[in-house]
Amino acid sequence: MKLKEIADxxxxxxxxxxxxxxxxxxxxxxxxEDEITFFNNKKYLDKLQTTKAGAVILQEEFVKxxxxxxxxxxxxxxYLKMAQLTKYFVxxxxxxxxxxxxxxAKIGKNVVIHNGSKIADNVVIMDNSVIMHNVTIQExxxxxxxxxxxxxxxxxxxxxxHAGNVIGGDGFGYAHTSQGEHVKIYHLGAVVLEDDxxxxxxxxxxxxxxxxxxxxxxxxxxxxxxxxHNCEIGEYCIIVSQVGLAGSxxxxxxxxxxxxxxxxxxxxxxxxxxxxxRGGVTKTIKESGVYAGFPLIPHKLWLKLQAxxxxxxx
Amino acid sequence: MKLKEIADxxxxxxxxxxxxxxxxxxxxxxxxEDEITFFNNKKYLDKLQTTKAGAVILQEEFVKxxxxxxxxxxxxxxYLKMAQLTKYFVxxxxxxxxxxxxxxAKIGKNVVIHNGSKIADNVVIMDNSVIMHNVTIQExxxxxxxxxxxxxxxxxxxxxxHAGNVIGGDGFGYAHTSQGEHVKIYHLGAVVLEDDxxxxxxxxxxxxxxxxxxxxxxxxxxxxxxxxHNCEIGEYCIIVSQVGLAGSxxxxxxxxxxxxxxxxxxxxxxxxxxxxxRGGVTKTIKESGVYAGFPLIPHKLWLKLQAxxxxxxx
Amino acid sequence: MKLKEIADxxxxxxxxxxxxxxxxxxxxxxxxEDEITFFNNKKYLDKLQTTKAGAVILQEEFVKxxxxxxxxxxxxxxYLKMAQLTKYFVxxxxxxxxxxxxxxAKIGKNVVIHNGSKIADNVVIMDNSVIMHNVTIQExxxxxxxxxxxxxxxxxxxxxxHAGNVIGGDGFGYAHTSQGEHVKIYHLGAVVLEDDxxxxxxxxxxxxxxxxxxxxxxxxxxxxxxxxHNCEIGEYCIIVSQVGLAGSxxxxxxxxxxxxxxxxxxxxxxxxxxxxxRGGVTKTIKESGVYAGFPLIPHKLWLKLQAxxxxxxx
Numbered sequence: 001m002k003l004k005e006i007a008d009x010x011x012x013x014x015x016x017x018x019x020x021x022x023x024x025x026x027x028x029x030x031x032x033e034d035e036i037t038f039f040n041n042k043k044y045l046d047k048l049q050t051t052k053a054g055a056v057i058l059q060e061e062f063v064k065x066x067x068x069x070x071x072x073x074x075x076x077x078x079y080l081k082m083a084q085l086t087k088y089f090v091x092x093x094x095x096x097x098x099x100x101x102x103x104x105a106k107i108g109k110n111v112v113i114h115n116g117s118k119i120a121d122n123v124v125i126m127d128n129s130v131i132m133h134n135v136t137i138q139e140x141x142x143x144x145x146x147x148x149x150x151x152x153x154x155x156x157x158x159x160x161x162h163a164g165n166v167i168g169g170d171g172f173g174y175a176h177t178s179q180g181e182h183v184k185i186y187h188l189g190a191v192v193l194e195d196d197x198x199x200x201x202x203x204x205x206x207x208x209x210x211x212x213x214x215x216x217x218x219x220x221x222x223x224x225x226x227x228x229h230n231c232e233i234g235e236y237c238i239i240v241s242q243v244g245l246a247g248s249x250x251x252x253x254x255x256x257x258x259x260x261x262x263x264x265x266x267x268x269x270x271x272x273x274x275x276x277x278r279g280g281v282t283k284t285i286k287e288s289g290v291y292a293g294f295p296l297i298p299h300k301l302w303l304k305l306q307a308x309x310x311x312x313x314x
Numbered sequence: 315m316k317l318k319e320i321a322d323x324x325x326x327x328x329x330x331x332x333x334x335x336x337x338x339x340x341x342x343x344x345x346x347e348d349e350i351t352f353f354n355n356k357k358y359l360d361k362l363q364t365t366k367a368g369a370v371i372l373q374e375e376f377v378k379x380x381x382x383x384x385x386x387x388x389x390x391x392x393y394l395k396m397a398q399l400t401k402y403f404v405x406x407x408x409x410x411x412x413x414x415x416x417x418x419a420k421i422g423k424n425v426v427i428h429n430g431s432k433i434a435d436n437v438v439i440m441d442n443s444v445i446m447h448n449v450t451i452q453e454x455x456x457x458x459x460x461x462x463x464x465x466x467x468x469x470x471x472x473x474x475x476h477a478g479n480v481i482g483g484d485g486f487g488y489a490h491t492s493q494g495e496h497v498k499i500y501h502l503g504a505v506v507l508e509d510d511x512x513x514x515x516x517x518x519x520x521x522x523x524x525x526x527x528x529x530x531x532x533x534x535x536x537x538x539x540x541x542x543h544n545c546e547i548g549e550y551c552i553i554v555s556q557v558g559l560a561g562s563x564x565x566x567x568x569x570x571x572x573x574x575x576x577x578x579x580x581x582x583x584x585x586x587x588x589x590x591x592r593g594g595v596t597k598t599i600k601e602s603g604v605y606a607g608f609p610l611i612p613h614k615l616w617l618k619l620q621a622x623x624x625x626x627x628x
Numbered sequence: 629m630k631l632k633e634i635a636d637x638x639x640x641x642x643x644x645x646x647x648x649x650x651x652x653x654x655x656x657x658x659x660x661e662d663e664i665t666f667f668n669n670k671k672y673l674d675k676l677q678t679t680k681a682g683a684v685i686l687q688e689e690f691v692k693x694x695x696x697x698x699x700x701x702x703x704x705x706x707y708l709k710m711a712q713l714t715k716y717f718v719x720x721x722x723x724x725x726x727x728x729x730x731x732x733a734k735i736g737k738n739v740v741i742h743n744g745s746k747i748a749d750n751v752v753i754m755d756n757s758v759i760m761h762n763v764t765i766q767e768x769x770x771x772x773x774x775x776x777x778x779x780x781x782x783x784x785x786x787x788x789x790h791a792g793n794v795i796g797g798d799g800f801g802y803a804h805t806s807q808g809e810h811v812k813i814y815h816l817g818a819v820v821l822e823d824d825x826x827x828x829x830x831x832x833x834x835x836x837x838x839x840x841x842x843x844x845x846x847x848x849x850x851x852x853x854x855x856x857h858n859c860e861i862g863e864y865c866i867i868v869s870q871v872g873l874a875g876s877x878x879x880x881x882x883x884x885x886x887x888x889x890x891x892x893x894x895x896x897x898x899x900x901x902x903x904x905x906r907g908g909v910t911k912t913i914k915e916s917g918v919y920a921g922f923p924l925i926p927h928k929l930w931l932k933l934q935a936x937x938x939x940x941x942x
Contacts, residue, residue: 109740110424110756112441112459127740127758128424128774130441130459130477144797145740145758145776146442148459148477148515160812163758163776163794164830166477166515169458172536172555180550180568180586182534184474184512198812201776201794201832202478202852204515204537220810222800223832224516224854224872226538226555226573236808241800241854242872242890244538244556244573254808259854259872260890262556262574264591277892278908278922280592294592295620301627306923308626312936313929424738426755426773442738444755444773444791460756462773462791462829480791480829483772486850486869494864494882496848498788498826516792518829518851538830540852540869540887558852558870558887576870576888578905594906608906609934615941622940 001088003055003071006036009088010057010081012073020054020071025082025089025188026210028053033069038082057081083175086186086209093133093151108145116151132168138195150207156195156217164202167191171206171229171247185209187229194218200225200241209247216253234271249281252288276302315402317369317385320350323402324371324395326387334368334385339396339403339502340524342367347383352396371395397489400500400523407447407465422459430465446482452509464521470509470531478516481505485520485543485561499523501543508532514539514555523561530567548585563595566602590616629716631683631699634664637716638685638709640701648682648699653710653717653816654838656681661697666710685709711803714814714837721761721779736773744779760796766823778835784823784845792830795819799834799857799875813837815857822846828853828869837875844881862899877909880916904930 001022007014023034028044031037031053039048039058048056048065055071057078066072075081096116101107105119108127113119116134123137126145133151137143141159149155150168161167168191174182189208193215199205200223207213208230215221219237228247233239235253242260245251249263252271263269263281270288275281280294292302315336321328337348342358345351345367353362353372362370362379369385371392380386389395410430415421419433422441427433430448437451440459447465451457455473463469464482475481482505488496503522507529513519514537521527522544529535533551542561547553549567556574559565563577566585577583577595584602589595594608606616629650635642651662656672659665659681667676667686676684676693683699685706694700703709724744729735733747736755741747744762751765754773761779765771769787777783778796789795796819802810817836821843827833828851835841836858843849847865856875861867863881870888873879877891880899891897891909898916903909908922920930 110442110738112423128442128460128738128756132459145760146460146478146756146774146792146794150477162797163778164460164478164516164774164792164832166460166537169476169515169537172514172534174534174552181532182550182552200800201797201834202516202538202792202830204478206515206537218809220800220802222854223794223797223834224538224830224852226536228555236810238802238810241856241874242556242870246555246573259874260574260888262591277890295624297624305623305627309623309933309937310923310925313933424756426737442756442774446773460774460792464791478774478792478830480774480851483790483829483851486828486848488848488866495846496864496866516830516852518792520829520851538852540850542869556870560869560887574888576905609938611938619937619941623937 003036006055006085006088007073010073010075010085012057012075012081014071014073016071018071022054024210025086026053028056030211036073036085038078040079040082057085077175080175080177080183083173083183083185086188087184089188090186091134091151091188096133099131114151120157126163144201150191152190152207154190154192156193156197158196159193160198161193162199162201162203162223165199166204167193167199168207169204171209173209173229173247189213189230191215194235197221203227205231206247222259228265240277274299317350320369320399320402321387324387324389324399326371326389326395328385328387330385332385336368338524339400340367342370344525350387350399352392354393354396371399391489394489394491394497397487397497397499400502401498403502404500405448405465405502410447413445428465434471440477458515464505466504466521468504468506470507470511472510473507474512475507476513476515476517476537479513480518481507481513482521483518485523487523487543487561503527503544505529508549511535517541519545520561536573542579554591588613631664634683634713634716635701638701638703638713640685640703640709642699642701644699646699650682652838653714654681656684658839664701664713666706668707668710685713705803708803708805708811711801711811711813714816715812717816718814719762719779719816724761727759742779748785754791772829778819780818780835782818782820784821784825786824787821788826789821790827790829790831790851793827794832795821795827796835797832799837801837801857801875817841817858819843822863825849831855833859834875850887856893868905902927 003020026035028047036055037053057073063072099113099117101119102121104121105123113131114133118136120139125143129147137155138157144163153168170187173185194217196218199221203225205227206229215233216235221239222241226244230248232250238256240259244262246265248266250268256274258277261279267284272288274290276292290299292299317334340349342361350369351367371387377386413427413431415433416435418435419437427445428447434453439457443461451469452471458477467482484501487499508531510532513535517539519541520543529547530549535553536555540558544562546564552570554573558576560579562580564582570588572591575593581598586602588604590606604613606613631648654663656675664683665681685701691700727741727745729747730749732749733751741759742761746764748767753771757775765783766785772791781796798815801813822845824846827849831853833855834857843861844863849867850869854872858876860878866884868887872890874893876894878896884902886905889907895912900916902918904920918927920927
């Protein structure tokens with residue numbers, strides 16, 4: 001899409017004649033010369049100054065920080081404009097090649113596999129599951145019945161996805177107008193499940209807004225777990241039932257999260273950290289350890305605290 | 315069904331010869347002359363006195379409050395009798411006309427659409443979804459794969475329902491016998507989703523017991539959310555993942571509920587109120603504001619309180 | 629499988645010539661002469677001493693407690709070896725007879741019923757549901773659309789299973805290697821739902837590791853509930869939405885668990901106990917009563933405590 005077209009859609013005046021062809025939307029950090037991004041949070045000013053994006057949607061006062069070759073699309077509501085634009089970058093899946101399915105794959109009844117998808121050797125897809133466009137499933141993976149895999153999902157080897165899962169749905173992201181209405185951010189990224197991942201029944205893993213939601217090798221996820229867009233789950237993590245991970249949570253390897261635990265978004269958890277059941281993680285955890293409670297504190301302190309609290313009435 | 319028949323089913327002696335034909339069950343407030351209701355809670359005595367119902371199941375001591383033209387069905391267990399009766403008022407879907415489906419609608423593979431349903435222009439229903447009886451879906455709405463829509467659900471324009479959703483299941487309602495057994499309340503109401511509503515993956519919205527569960531225009535609901543029977547979600551509400559709303563919760567417009575927050579049933583939340591993640595709402599909130607905790611308190615106070623609590627061990 | 633074969637798979641040296649034929653894996657308590665079990669927890673030493681198992685995987689120091697006719701498979705990692713072995717005892721469903729389906733059963737569209745399954749009179753299985761191998765469904769039960777029933781599930785009479793349920797998935801069980809990798813415990817047990825059970829939308833009930841997960845007569849389970857492997861839910865229990873029961877929780881009859889409540893695993897709850905919404909049960913409850921909070925305390929005390937806590941900032 002020509003930059004001019006974009007400017008027209010967003011009702012932004014373009015102060016350049018550069019006729020850039022924009023192929024995708026992306027983050028400040030990852031956008032390339034033929035991609036557009038947005039700037040909405042001063043925290044990321046350093047990323048703005050070094051972005052390689054072809055164009056950035058931003059407020060006037062930050063234009064001065066832009067790299068020389070990057071075009072500014074100036075607006076007082078960059079987040080809202082970004083959201084409005086996502087709709088136009090949803091992929092067109094209409095001209096994809098027919099799916100390729102290995103002869104050794106076992107495909108159940110009423111399974112639907114859409115164009116562009118690739119099903120490798122010895123994959124099992126059970127009855128009534130739906131594999132949408134451009135999905136790849138590698139050797140030996142098993143999809144139980146009634147699973148939905150959204151477009152562009154990449155599934156590694158020997159992955160097990162139990163019944164009722166929804167992998168790759170849109171993240172829960174909206175920009176808000178001054179009238180309190182919500183403008184949908186169409187999610188343009190994907191979900192990547194590495195080898196040996198297992199996911200319990202009726203869980204949901206959202207695709208990235210831009211970029212990917214990544215579940216690394218050997219991570220195990222229980223039933224009814226929510227994993228938001230752009231999360232990164234480290235190797236061999238254990239995520240127990242009914243855990244909820246808000247968008248862009250990054251868990252190091254072998255992190256354990258007990259049942260009904262949760263994270264707020266945009267934070268990191270150090271490798272080998274254990275979060276007790278119902279622990280609520282609201283800040284980055286730099287030091288590995290065992291934590292509990294909401295707000296989260298070291299587990300030993302939590303035990304001591306509970307005793308103290310109970311002492312108030314005993 | 316004749317009133318006499320109803321009395322026989324419930325083993326209640328009828329002390330009138332009025333041969334009323336009862337067409338439906340309904341609430342005290344909404345029942346009409348040809349409908350039957352029940353009275354089980356003194357809190358609603360004013361509603362009993364002004365009900366327009368043709369008949370009321372109630373205890374003997376309250377008969378004196380009944381309007382003149384309303385027949386009393388006297389029992390010491392009105393709630394249980396009401397529950398037993400619901401079974402007989404479940405709609406008969408056997409003689410409905412074939413579904414009407416617009417030519418411009420895109421219907422996926424293995425989609426089942428039952429009689430009485432109407433699918434409008436440009437609706438998309440993806441593979442393996444099931445649309446039960448008497449469902450209406452208006453222009454431009456999108457149903458992702460493996461969704462189940464129960465009978466009588468009404469879906470507005472440009473609604474998006476992600477994969478794995480269950481819309482319109484029976485509410486979790488039972489009357490209890492003296493032996494501790496549970497008598498199912500068959501849910502006779504419906505779910506209404508207004509225009510521009512979006513619902514994330516694997517959520518569930520129960521139909522009304524009588525009347526409807528209503529999700530108003532532009533409300534956005536995340537993954538794995540539970541919405542009980544007869545809830546009312548105001549315009550542009552934001553309901554984050556794993557929230558649970560118990561039956562008959564009424565949220566004003568632009569209410570935000572953070573992840574894993576919840577309500578007890580039969581309460582109201584003022585417009586523009588924000589409930590922090592995990593907030594537990596147990597009483598009506600009259601004053602708009604930001605609240606947190608369980609029990610729920612103003613968010614600022616909650617922050618102060620957490621600091622104070624932590625002080626107990628530091 | 630010959631004991632020798634098992635020893636080879638597990639790389640354990642067998643110090644007997646007994647050529648026992650092992651037919652299944654089971655628990656210390658329930659294993660028979662032709663079954664193998666494991667010992668990993670000193671708490672169960674009495675069960676080791678009285679086991680009827682043909683063979684036990686255990687550490688060397690406990691061999692002296694074994695009954696005379698039981699063969700020892702000695703390893704320093706019995707839990708890990710047990711996990712590795714489960715894979716070899718997954719049932720072979722390839723030579724089962726065709727399913728038997730009563731003429732009076734109503735089977736919807738795109739329903740898949742696998743070999744070995746038996747569908748009784750007047751059962752209703754709605755569109756797009758999948759009944760895997762060896763499932764029995766008794767008279768009058770109703771399965772709503774898009775449900776998945778895993779192999780070996782036994783469903784009683786007049787059971788109602790709402791849309792999107794997953795019954796019988798593998799429990800969330802892994803043994804861990806010294807490198808932090810997880811070895812899957814293939815779940816070899818089943819789920820048993822007794823008569824009159826009802827299960828709300830999008831819930832999940834895991835099958836037993838060995839033995840069964842049991843939901844007793846008349847128990848009612850709401851939407852989005854998680855029930856772990858080997859749980860036992862007593863007659864007429866009420867399990868409200870978003871409750872999570874960890875593995876091997878045993879609830880007596882008429883236990884009520886409020887919304888979002890949870891249990892840790894391997895504990896019991898006395899009959900007629902009520903757990904308030906969000907109550908977190910971490911220990912066995914011997915005395916019936918009303919409890920709340922996390923950690924759990926008597927409900928009255930919890931109310932008093934909350935008032936006291938709030939007093940800290942007022």
